[in-house]
Each structure stands twice: as structure tokens, then as C-alpha cells.
Amino acid sequence: MGNAQDKPPGTGGGGGRSDQATAGSGARGRAGGSAEKAQTHKASEKRVANGRENSPAGGQGQQGSPAVDTSYLDAPSGALPPHLARLKNEGNHLFKHGQFGDALEKYTHAIDGCAEAGIDSPEDLCILYSNRAACYLKDGNSTDCIQDCTKALELQPYSLKALLRRAIAYESLERYRKAYVDYKTVLQIDTGVQAAHDSVHRITKMLIEQDGPGWRENLPDIPAVPLSVQQHHREKPISVEVAQARAARAAQEEVRKKEACFTLLKREGNDLVKKGHFQEALQKYNECLSLKSDECALYTNRAICFLKLNHFEEAKQDCDSALQLEPSNKKAFYRRALAYKGLQDYLSASSDLQEVLQLDPNVREAEQELEVVTGLLRQSLMDSSAHTPRV
Known part of the structure; x- marks a missing residue:
């Protein structure tokens, strides 16, 4: 799952979905143990185990319809047993397809299943709470998102996604000081999170307006992330999605740098032409064309240089x-x-x-x-x- 960052600040976040019949809200997801919930949980596990929950919403496909690929359900998932891993994988699939309420239910069943099975795997539970927090965030339920992120951080104190999602939720509730602290903590772990940089810059302006020049004095303490955690994060293998996102950002940055270099060289070439330095201008236009060969003005500009240098054949070709x-x-x-x-x-x-x-x-x-x-x-x-x- 990617970082859920598309809820703008100030969109609020009170209670959860009122029509969630299963243990979707924070209170019901943590009550644990009623006979009805256990029965529902077992029925859900049975349907998953039998491979019948093949439709995107988790329902059974119509008889005779083409088989739906559910191989993603059997992907390994940390230390979770197969039936809980399948719930988590199905939640991930539903979240990816925008079905946040259904994904929330799957994560809740998986969390409850861990408690019932006595599974003590901080890393897996941290991911489940963080993923459910992302569902709450998508539904505008910032309060429950903060609770789940806090639980995730109790299990794994420097979980990047949990910190980032909690920061977004704090910001949506206008709790800017706490959001600032979480964003700064994120940047200690990974300085490459552009969303955190942008948010720190934005919140700083708000806090200055709110508290004046001494705004830093009112901030909670920003935890110092141990160097070992930072090093571990740098060495941690990245997911395909993160790798693709980084590659896209790198490509955009390369295009931006190339465009800036092109604009500078073209301006320098034009200035040299005005000064009558045609040989030097010619070199600038050559460099421009190596960066962008489909710019018509470059050929007509370079043609001037060739004409002034009596290179008529080259001018004609341009x-x-x-x-x-x-x-x-x-x-x-x-x-x-x-x-x-x-x-x-x-x-x-x-x-x-x-x-x-x-x-x-x-x-x-x-x-x-x-x-x-x-x-x-x-x-x-x-x-x-x-x-x-x-x-």
C-alpha cells in the first residue's frame, strides 16, 4: 500500500462509517471476543479458504462466469499464518482498488485473528494497524487513524508510514504542532519524502502566524531517531511501487534540469549573436541541439552564425x-x-x-x-x- 496522502488538511475527521456492520470502528475492532463476531470471523475465513471470495468486494462470483485470479491471496506475509495472511492480502487488494471500507473490515478481522491466535509479531501487527489507519484516513476518520497509527508506533516506534499517516491526520484536525513533530521525525528517517518537506514548510507558516516568532517554544519534543534506525531504513529493500515512484521522480528531475540547461544555453547563444561573437554562439546552439533536436528556432539561429561565418552550405542545411x-x-x-x-x-x-x-x-x-x-x-x-x- 502506498502512503495515503490525498486528504487535504482541514477536511475533518470525527467518527467512522456508521454503516459498518462488522468490527470496523476502533471500539468494535478492539472489543474482541463476542460470539457473533467470532462466528462472522470464522465464516469469513471459511469463504476465503474455499476460494469463493473472488469478486472485488469479496462476494462470490456468479456460477459459470470466468475465473478471477486470486493468486495474490496466497502471497507470503511475514509471520502471519495462511488464513490471516490471506485476509491481509485481500485488504491490500481492496484498498488498491479504492474499496476502503471493505479493506478496513479485512484488516480488522486479521487484527482480531492475531489476538485470538495469540500471535506476537510486532512487525506484522504494526503493518495491519498502519494499513487500517490508511483506510480510516481515506474515509475522513482522522481520530481512529491517529489511534491506529499510535498503536502501530508502539509496536514499531519508527514506522515511516504510520508516522506519515498520523501526521496527515493531525494536520487534518488542525493539530499542527503534533503534525509538525511527526513530519520532522519522518524526515530524520528518510530525507527523500517530498510530502513531508512540503508539509513542514506549509505548517511552519501556519505556526508562525498562530504563535509568532517564538512558535518553536510551543512544540512538543521532537524525538531523535537513532542512527541505527536510519541506517536500517536505508538498507531496507524497497517495494516495486516505491522504486517506480522514485524512478518517476528522478525522471522528472532529469527533465527539469535538462530544460533549465537548455534555456540557459539558448539565452547565452542569443546574447553572443547580439554581441557579434558568432563562433561562440555556434557552440552554444550545438549544445542546445544535443539536448533538444526538434526546436525550430535553434536551426534558424544557428543558420545566422553560419551565414556570418560564410559557411553557406551549413546555413542552408540548418x-x-x-x-x-x-x-x-x-x-x-x-x-x-x-x-x-x-x-x-x-x-x-x-x-x-x-x-x-x-x-x-x-x-x-x-x-x-x-x-x-x-x-x-x-x-x-x-x-x-x-x-x-x-x-
């Missing part, structure tokens, strides 16, 4: 690339015309300049250049005719 990206780019047509002029291909230059004027008749530079190119074309034809022997 304008060709720009026109492949934007077939009606006026700058690309105009600068390719200048490249053709430098290559003494006056007919192609004239064609590109006419294309510019067709796209925008108000480009004065294109009109002037067309007059020059037309004169050069006429002169080249006359020279060619003069050097052609009469037959």
Missing part, C-alpha cells in the same frame, strides 16, 4: 531542417535565400524570397534582397550567355 519542422517558417526561407545567394544559386534564392513575400508581403528586407538577387541572376545569365560560343 534552414532545411527548420523547414522540415515548420514548413511555413519565414525566417528559415529568408535565411536559406541568403545561403543560396552566398552559394551563387540566385534562382533558388529568388524562389525562397518570393516564398517569404507570399507568406508576408510586408517583409521589407525580403523585397530589397529580391531586387539584389534578381539583378545578380540577370547578370549571371548575361555572363553565361557571353561565354557561350555561337553555333
Whole structure:
């Protein structure tokens, strides 16, 4: 299960669901031992053991319908016996599919089952309480979420998810000092929890507004997380979901850095062009294109550098690339015309300049250049005719 963080602060959290018939609320989940609850529990276990609870809500599928994959129920789960492990796995499955009330019931049955079987596995019980707390949090029941997280933390004092969920619940109840302490404790264990960083920053502003400059004096003590716990957390194998989330964040950060570098290089290139440092600008645009090769403006900008350095063939090629990206780019047509002029291909230059004027008749530079190119074309034809022997 992932960290349940999508309840915004201040959405409240009083009582649990009023229509939960099984031991779903904190009081009923902890009362233990009534004959009715035991009977319900055994019936539920029997249905799970017989493999009949195959629908997402835990009901029996219709006869003749396609078989539903329930292999996830048999996944190993710590030190829990198979029938309790199946309850926990089914709760995880239901939670993942947004059925928080049904998931809560499964976790409650598993917790009660541990008590009845005399199972003393702090790690497994901590996970069950923390998972049920996530269900309470999703349902807006912040009070019971805090109780379950506190129980989980009594079993495993530095459980990251229990701390984070309790912090969110405290914040939703506007108990900002306690939320602040839990978020800071989370960051001692794992500095990479961005949600905790964001929340600490947000709550700090609230506490300053509430208590003034001496807001820290009113905070409860923040526990010092032992180095051994921090080291154990760093060495602990991460789940597939966490690995995917970290990879996604790393990819986003890489894109952000790449975009920032690209913007800086492009700005530096443009500034160098304005100063007339075309060779240096050329290098900046080369670096830009290595980061983003589909930016039309880079090709037209680099074409300026090539033109100024009398590299007409390279300028033409850059304008060709720009026109492949934007077939009606006026700058690309105009600068390719200048490249053709430098290559003494006056007919192609004239064609590109006419294309510019067709796209925008108000480009004065294109009109002037067309007059020059037309004169050069006429002169080249006359020279060619003069050097052609009469037959």
C-alpha cells in the first residue's frame, strides 16, 4: 500500500462509517471476543479458504462466469499464518482498488485473528494497524487513524508510514504542532519524502502566524531517531511501487534540469549573436541541439552564425531542417535565400524570397534582397550567355 496522502488538511475527521456492520470502528475492532463476531470471523475465513471470495468486494462470483485470479491471496506475509495472511492480502487488494471500507473490515478481522491466535509479531501487527489507519484516513476518520497509527508506533516506534499517516491526520484536525513533530521525525528517517518537506514548510507558516516568532517554544519534543534506525531504513529493500515512484521522480528531475540547461544555453547563444561573437554562439546552439533536436528556432539561429561565418552550405542545411519542422517558417526561407545567394544559386534564392513575400508581403528586407538577387541572376545569365560560343 502506498502512503495515503490525498486528504487535504482541514477536511475533518470525527467518527467512522456508521454503516459498518462488522468490527470496523476502533471500539468494535478492539472489543474482541463476542460470539457473533467470532462466528462472522470464522465464516469469513471459511469463504476465503474455499476460494469463493473472488469478486472485488469479496462476494462470490456468479456460477459459470470466468475465473478471477486470486493468486495474490496466497502471497507470503511475514509471520502471519495462511488464513490471516490471506485476509491481509485481500485488504491490500481492496484498498488498491479504492474499496476502503471493505479493506478496513479485512484488516480488522486479521487484527482480531492475531489476538485470538495469540500471535506476537510486532512487525506484522504494526503493518495491519498502519494499513487500517490508511483506510480510516481515506474515509475522513482522522481520530481512529491517529489511534491506529499510535498503536502501530508502539509496536514499531519508527514506522515511516504510520508516522506519515498520523501526521496527515493531525494536520487534518488542525493539530499542527503534533503534525509538525511527526513530519520532522519522518524526515530524520528518510530525507527523500517530498510530502513531508512540503508539509513542514506549509505548517511552519501556519505556526508562525498562530504563535509568532517564538512558535518553536510551543512544540512538543521532537524525538531523535537513532542512527541505527536510519541506517536500517536505508538498507531496507524497497517495494516495486516505491522504486517506480522514485524512478518517476528522478525522471522528472532529469527533465527539469535538462530544460533549465537548455534555456540557459539558448539565452547565452542569443546574447553572443547580439554581441557579434558568432563562433561562440555556434557552440552554444550545438549544445542546445544535443539536448533538444526538434526546436525550430535553434536551426534558424544557428543558420545566422553560419551565414556570418560564410559557411553557406551549413546555413542552408540548418534552414532545411527548420523547414522540415515548420514548413511555413519565414525566417528559415529568408535565411536559406541568403545561403543560396552566398552559394551563387540566385534562382533558388529568388524562389525562397518570393516564398517569404507570399507568406508576408510586408517583409521589407525580403523585397530589397529580391531586387539584389534578381539583378545578380540577370547578370549571371548575361555572363553565361557571353561565354557561350555561337553555333
